[in-house]
Amino acid sequence: MLFMHETHKVIGRHASAFEDLYRNEWMAALAQSSDARLVWYLNHAMGSGPAYQVVTITALSDGAAWEDLVRRMLRGDLSDLTSRLDAERYEVTGKLLTPVFWSAMQELDLAEVHTDGREHELSVYMQDTGWPNAPLDDYIELWNHDYWQFMRRIPPEKKLLDILACFQVAHGSGFRPEAILLQKIMNFSTLGHLLTSVEEYDPTTWPGTYMTKGLDLRDQWESKLLRTSNWSPIW
Amino acid sequence: MLFVHEVHKVVGKASARFEGAYRNGWMPTLAEGSDARLVWYFDLAHGSGLAYRVVTITAVRDGAAWARLAKRMASGDLQAWARDLDGLQHESVGRIMVPLEWSPSLGSLEDIPTDPTEHEPTMYMEDTMWPFPGKVQDYIQAAGDVYQQALSAEGSQVQMHIELALQSMPGAGRYPEVTLMQKLSSLPPLIRLLTHDIPAAVVQPGSWMHEALEFRDQWQSRLLRTAVWSPLQ
Numbered sequence: 001m002l003f004m005h006e007t008h009k010v011i012g013r014h015a016s017a018f019e020d021l022y023r024n025e026w027m028a029a030l031a032q033s034s035d036a037r038l039v040w041y042l043n044h045a046m047g048s049g050p051a052y053q054v055v056t057i058t059a060l061s062d063g064a065a066w067e068d069l070v071r072r073m074l075r076g077d078l079s080d081l082t083s084r085l086d087a088e089r090y091e092v093t094g095k096l097l098t099p100v101f102w103s104a105m106q107e108l109d110l111a112e113v114h115t116d117g118r119e120h121e122l123s124v125y126m127q128d129t130g131w132p133n134a135p136l137d138d139y140i141e142l143w144n145h146d147y148w149q150f151m152r153r154i155p156p157e158k159k160l161l162d163i164l165a166c167f168q169v170a171h172g173s174g175f176r177p178e179a180i181l182l183q184k185i186m187n188f189s190t191l192g193h194l195l196t197s198v199e200e201y202d203p204t205t206w207p208g209t210y211m212t213k214g215l216d217l218r219d220q221w222e223s224k225l226l227r228t229s230n231w232s233p234i235w
Numbered sequence: 236m237l238f239v240h241e242v243h244k245v246v247g248k249a250s251a252r253f254e255g256a257y258r259n260g261w262m263p264t265l266a267e268g269s270d271a272r273l274v275w276y277f278d279l280a281h282g283s284g285l286a287y288r289v290v291t292i293t294a295v296r297d298g299a300a301w302a303r304l305a306k307r308m309a310s311g312d313l314q315a316w317a318r319d320l321d322g323l324q325h326e327s328v329g330r331i332m333v334p335l336e337w338s339p340s341l342g343s344l345e346d347i348p349t350d351p352t353e354h355e356p357t358m359y360m361e362d363t364m365w366p367f368p369g370k371v372q373d374y375i376q377a378a379g380d381v382y383q384q385a386l387s388a389e390g391s392q393v394q395m396h397i398e399l400a401l402q403s404m405p406g407a408g409r410y411p412e413v414t415l416m417q418k419l420s421s422l423p424p425l426i427r428l429l430t431h432d433i434p435a436a437v438v439q440p441g442s443w444m445h446e447a448l449e450f451r452d453q454w455q456s457r458l459l460r461t462a463v464w465s466p467l468q
């Protein structure tokens with residue numbers, strides 16, 4: 001399974017029109033086939049980063065499904081919709097993601113993904129993108145052994161977040177080395193504590209911790225706080 | 236056919252080993268199957284931009300073939316090769332592209348050489364354009380009708396021709412984005428282009444330079460030199 005991850009730099013005055021195109025046309029167009037579904041529509045939370053940025057994630061059954069979708073967009077029945085989306089944004093950057101071996105999310109049953117735009121409460125995700133200065137495989141293993149295995153054992157009532165998926169960029173479709181964590185925020189007061197507390201990761205104070213050990217492999221990553229729309233198929 | 240275009244930021248001290256990994260690893264390994272072939276291995280000419288940058292272009296038969304290749308890289312027989320390459324490059328940026336309707340064809344995958352026969356290096360000007368929102372189709376059409384024809388006209392400012400014209404595929408890079416791989420057939424016109432102001436006639440109303448501003452005003456040129464063993468020169 002592939003996940004087409006796109007970051008859209010939307011024209012501010014056209015933000016509603018852009019969202020409507022995704023909700024009323026893109027989601028519905030994909031629903032006509034069995035091998036692609038829009039799964040997330042996420043707004044980058046204003047106040048935490050760039051303005052008017054939207055992240056969409058479209059799930060595809062395989063590489064042939066992605067190529068079929070692209071050909072529909074470039075020269076087929078979706079070319080008009082693609083042109084109208086282009087007119088509502090400055091640019092879009094995409095990458096194709098595959099779940100890493102330990103990711104909780106591997107396959108999605110596309111037939112089970114909602115396509116009717118039903119409304120629901122909002123969720124907030126923390127999307128972490130990391131760029132190691134070591135082999136990518138070592139970084140993915142660090143996340144497995146020192147982060148995922150630890151976080152999954154935290155009792156639900158104490159959890160800041162739930163790691164839904166971990167991806168790597170499929171060959172040639174973006175940056176390497178890069179890996180991505182998609183994490184649902186479970187506790188907003190803990191998030192507030194995280195944002196307002198002074199970090200205490202001095203290696204001499206916290207030897208062997210994930211934060212300290214992780215510095216052997218990387219010291220650059222980016223967190224994005226992404227809020228689902230109230231109709232996002234998954235939230 | 237699809238094309239995986241990668242720009243590699245190579246570790247300077249490891250540049251020879253990086254090239255060896257492509258010449259002795261990637262190219263022959265792909266040649267064992269029928270899904271993909273290395274097409275070009277380019278060095279960005281020192282003195283014209285960033286140092287230790289390599290551009291590789293790999294052709295893959297279709298989306299399914301690309302997905303199989305990606306899986307081999309992530310968890311199959313090419314995982315060790317990819318891991319080794321991680322130590323030879325700081326990073327790479329890839330995108331997957333499809334030929335424009337009017338692009339010249341490179342022929343079939345089977346036509347691409349896989350033996351490291353050495354040739355004289357060839358210079359390319361790689362131009363990447365970012366059309367304005369909603370203008371990509373107009374730009375592609377005009378580039379085929381006007382620009383490509385102008386390049387082949389007698390008296391062209393730069394003696395080069397388009398070997399391959401590509402656009403990015405949504406979901407695998409920035410979109411819209413158009414890249415032209417242009418082979419230089421003579422160096423003096425390039426030097427003249429670099430060292431002289433653009434003639435007024437070239438930018439007056441009615442010219443490509445003037446009229447194409449309706450579709451885009453941002454692009455980037457790279458001067459690339461093929462490795463002597465690059466499958467295509």
